[in-house]
Amino acid sequence: MRLKYLFPYWCRFLGWGLVILHVPLSMLGRAHGMTNIMDPQPRDQGIFAGEHLFFICTTLLMSAGLFLVAFAKEKIEDEQISHIRLDSLRWAIFINYLVLIISLVFIEDVPHMLELNLWVPLIFFIIRFRWVIWRLNQSLKREV
């Protein structure tokens, strides 16, 4: 089985780079008084206001980074990896909707729910995918 819609292997490292870069950038932004655009505030600044642009840039950086990490090929991309990938994606969607439904019922903060929804599927997918591969590697080491 050939998977066409995956990024090359090196994109994983680029992705982690973007995710790591996002952290000091957002901290710098917050230190300079830039609040999260999702926080309740008067919306009279317009789309191209500094804060909004800053938020979009950092969010894009983080999302693009996670996306690259999640959908970069493995060194040897075989059918078992595809199987684990699909299974992890299924779990990520399950968890995402569970979190979404629970927060819909119990939390009234809709803008932050949107933000949560942006991260949960990708982060959970990456954790689950890497964890299964790590377990496979461990069982291989035990056999050798």
Place this chain on the structure above:
Amino acid sequence: MKNNIRVERAIKDMTQADLAEAVSVSRQTINTIESNKYVPSTVLALKIAKVFNKPLEEIFMLEDGD
């Protein structure tokens, strides 16, 4: 589904890495197939049978629960 890849490998004096390279998959995949944790696709099963020069049924067998 059971298989006797481990036995066939021993007969041919192949390591998991050799077989993995012959059928273009990772060593983990061969290892999980051997320990019955992963059921390979038809294409991969046929490729493995071809490496051992044996019919598919001699390498992969159905179990009662299948």
